Amino acid sequence: MRALKQLVRFGWEQSLSCLFPVVIFASLAITQIIPLPFLPRYDWLLIICVLMQWWMVRSGLETRDELKVITLFHIIGLALELFKVQMGSWSYPEEGYSKIFGVPLYSGFMYASVASYLCQAWRRLKVELVKWPPFFVVVPLAAAIYLNFFLHHFWIDVRFWLSGLVMIVFWKSWVIYEVNGIRYRMPLALSFVLIGFFIWIAENIATFFGAWTYPNQTSAWSLVHVGKVSSWLLLVIVSFLIVATLKLVKGKDSTRVDTGQYFKG
Template sequence: MFFLRQLLSFSYQQALSCIFPALIFLTLAVSKEIEMPWIHRYDFILLVCIVVQFGMLYTGMETKDELKVVMVFHLIGLLLELYKVHMGSWAYPEEAWTKVLGVPLYSGFMYASVASYLCQAWRRFHLRICHWPRWMVNVLLGAAIYLNFFTHHYLYDFRWVLTALIFVVYFKTYVTYHLNGITYRMPMALSYLLIGFFIWVAENIATFFGAWQYPDQQKTWNWVGVEKISSWFLLVIISVIIVAQLKHIKESLTNKSLEGPENQVSEKTTFYS
């Protein structure tokens, strides 16, 4: 009975954290089935994303600081989309007024929704990272992963080298989360993998509803290959690094202003959101 209660509570908090991506999926599904002669489908999805974003801010479900993080991810994702579509990795075949170089602007919100989930889950579960590597290690690793998404079209694909490096860098790192007064812990690398897996599941749902289209999905929808999990695994790491470092910086500044430098949180220890 205790396990069931914890599972239901965990699922409820996760569902609340997933409101932004869930509403995007709902919009994809509805817009695929309903004819809208007065507006292009991609433009309608963008409009809904903007309304949802401001609605979350207005209702207090998302803070101003979290909105800043989400917008950073929007820009990072949009830049990646522009490059990948140009390289033919995937496409957005439908017409839209809000397409730039073949990329609809709503695509950035799909990356932003991942950031929204991370921020929401971080706050709701009171996440705490232990033995977080030094900030320069995280920055260099995140930059290498992001650049590999671009350079692998011309140079060697270092994804498996980077994946192995991740398990080395985060070997001692783990995350704790709180649920109904009980603290649980999980290896950081495992949390990356689990989030990447569920994003892959979400990607299959998104492509089924026509959010975007891979080359082998032009005639009929097919499952996205499991090898894509590795890509999402790496992208999640970039996301967590950015969110964690921004929260670490904010907490350090807060501690400095309230308690003085002698009580600063060490990069080698722990920090909260």
């Protein structure tokens, strides 16, 4: 029973951390079922996301420093969207005043919601990292991961090599988190896989509600290929690096112990 209670509490904390993504999913569902007046759907989604972001900061659920991180990931995601849509990887078929080169501006918030989740979960679960690899190793790895999303259209796709490299680099790294006063730990590489898997589930929900459309979904919705989990796993590395950098820079209680680099969230 105690283990079950801990699991329920962990799920509750995770749910609270997913507040921004939940609002996005709810908005996608509502605007698909109930057409809103005056503006196209994509524009309403942008307004909802902007208002939600404003409320998150205004209510204190996000700090201004976290907003900077989330905005950075918004820009990174939007740049990726602009490129991928031009390459035909997916599309946004509906009309909208806030579309730039075929990409609605609300799409950046879907990436930003991942960073929002990480910031929220980091604080709620009192995350600590043990044996975080040196940044001179992690930063080039994250840069290579991001660049591969662009370069594989013109060169070979090295995502699986990068995934293997991630496992090697983070093999000895652990994430420590707290649930109801009890500390647990998990291999950091496993946490990347789990987050990537749940984002893939969220991607299926999002495409079902018409957030965007893959080429094989133009005539009818179908399940997103499970291979996309690897893409999301790699993108999580990029967002995790950005959030971890913020926590390391801002955390005044950073320290070094004999087990390796270690810092609190």
